[in-house]
Amino acid sequence: MLDLDYALEQDRRDPLAPFRAEFVIDDPDTIYLDGNSLGRLPKRTIARLQEAVEQQWGKRMVRGWGEGWMDAPQRIGAKIAQLIGAQSDEVLVADSTSTNFYKLVCAALDARSGRHQIVTEIVNFPTDAYILQGIVRARGDHYHITYVDSQDGITISTDAIVDALNAKDCALVTLTHTAFKSGYVYDMRAITDAAHRAGALVLWDLSHSVGSIPVHLNDCNADFAVGCTYKYLNGGPGAPAFLYVRRDLQAQAMNPIQGWFGQREPICNGLELYSGSRADPLSRWHAVHPIAPRSRRRSRLAAGSRYDAAARKIGCPNRVSHRAVGCVAASARCHAQFAAQRELSRFAHFTRTP
Numbered sequence: 001m002l003d004l005d006y007a008l009e010q011d012r013r014d015p016l017a018p019f020r021a022e023f024v025i026d027d028p029d030t031i032y033l034d035g036n037s038l039g040r041l042p043k044r045t046i047a048r049l050q051e052a053v054e055q056q057w058g059k060r061m062v063r064g065w066g067e068g069w070m071d072a073p074q075r076i077g078a079k080i081a082q083l084i085g086a087q088s089d090e091v092l093v094a095d096s097t098s099t100n101f102y103k104l105v106c107a108a109l110d111a112r113s114g115r116h117q118i119v120t121e122i123v124n125f126p127t128d129a130y131i132l133q134g135i136v137r138a139r140g141d142h143y144h145i146t147y148v149d150s151q152d153g154i155t156i157s158t159d160a161i162v163d164a165l166n167a168k169d170c171a172l173v174t175l176t177h178t179a180f181k182s183g184y185v186y187d188m189r190a191i192t193d194a195a196h197r198a199g200a201l202v203l204w205d206l207s208h209s210v211g212s213i214p215v216h217l218n219d220c221n222a223d224f225a226v227g228c229t230y231k232y233l234n235g236g237p238g239a240p241a242f243l244y245v246r247r248d249l250q251a252q253a254m255n256p257i258q259g260w261f262g263q264r265e266p267i268c269n270g271l272e273l274y275s276g277s278r279a280d281p282l283s284r285w286h287a288v289h290p291i292a293p294r295s296r297r298r299s300r301l302a303a304g305s306r307y308d309a310a311a312r313k314i315g316c317p318n319r320v321s322h323r324a325v326g327c328v329a330a331s332a333r334c335h336a337q338f339a340a341q342r343e344l345s346r347f348a349h350f351t352r353t354p
């Protein structure tokens with residue numbers, strides 16, 4: 001029988017119960033069931049945020065990029081990978097779920113060019129549907145979305161999804177693994193298998209699954225996934241989202257947003273576009289590249305003194321220019337470090353929130 005004693009007994013036996021003490025619970029009488037929207041604040045986060053702001057940002061300033069911020073998307077992605085059954089180099093923390101969803105839908109459609117059907121469900125999370133509609137509008141009428149209906153507003157059977165697949169035309173199946181309205185969980189393996197048999201790719205939105213139920217992306221051979229970190233991962237408001245691209249798809253899939261942090265060399269290559277003339281002050285940025293050969297280091301000094309001369313002309317004290325060169329050098333070190341990273345980093349856009 002379900003009564004208060006039964007509930008208290010279950011609480012006493014719950015192996016997760018001690019974790020309650022890890023969270024800020026200001027109002028013990030509130031039964032907070034909105035973790036699906038914003039998880040509670042973990043006590044340890046308060047000190048971590050304070051440290052990040054006061055010590056890292058406050059004291060280290062731009063040097064923070066070279067002291068752990070730059071590789072945070074991969075480092076934290078590797079931790080999330082453990083929660084969703086993926087390899088450490090298949091998950092990247094960046095941007096919002098919506099942005100990541102957009103990037104991966106475009107990547108999937110490009111990888112299946114010639115196919116035009118997108119299969120999703122009628123009760124999917126609104127942002128996913130809006131983004132699909134926007135992409136179809138931008139790409140043209142030959143693309144079309146099939147919304148699989150729910151008979152009861154709660155569940156959609158695997159058969160209904162499979163029946164909707166057009167084996168000649170389907171490019172992408174995309175579903176929110178745990179449905180946001182009902183908590184219904186799709187059969188990831190069966191749907192992924194069926195989509196692959198039809199020649200389509202699959203993109204799972206894990207926003208309501210990660211940190212809440214077991215997820216086995218690799219075991220299910222899932223192609224792409226996205227998810228947020230502010231619900232059951234308790235990342236806090238504004239915490240960046242994550243994306244997953246299966247390892248063997250990373251080289252061929254294309255990020256449609258070609259921002260600087262998605263490049264192998266976020267700064268160096270881009271600036272070459274503008275640095276045709278040696279008189280161009282931007283060309284100095286090459287001069288401070290930390291992996292420049294010796295002969296180029298001399299020209300770096302020459303460029304530095306040219307900059308000093310120019311700075312004197314406009315009345316700037318020399319040390320300002322030296323400081324600027326120092327900052328660029330620190331930043332170039334970060335970028336060189338980033339350049340060594342694997343294909344997945346191409347799916348970063350521009351947000352590198354630590």
Ligand SMILES: Cc1ncc(COP(=O)(O)O)c(C=O)c1O
Nearest residue numbers: 096097098125127176205207228
């Ligand atoms: C299933 C699902 N997908 C996507 C989003 C949108 O996330 P974001 O605001 O990070 O774009 C949410 C937000 O709650 C969600 O629940």
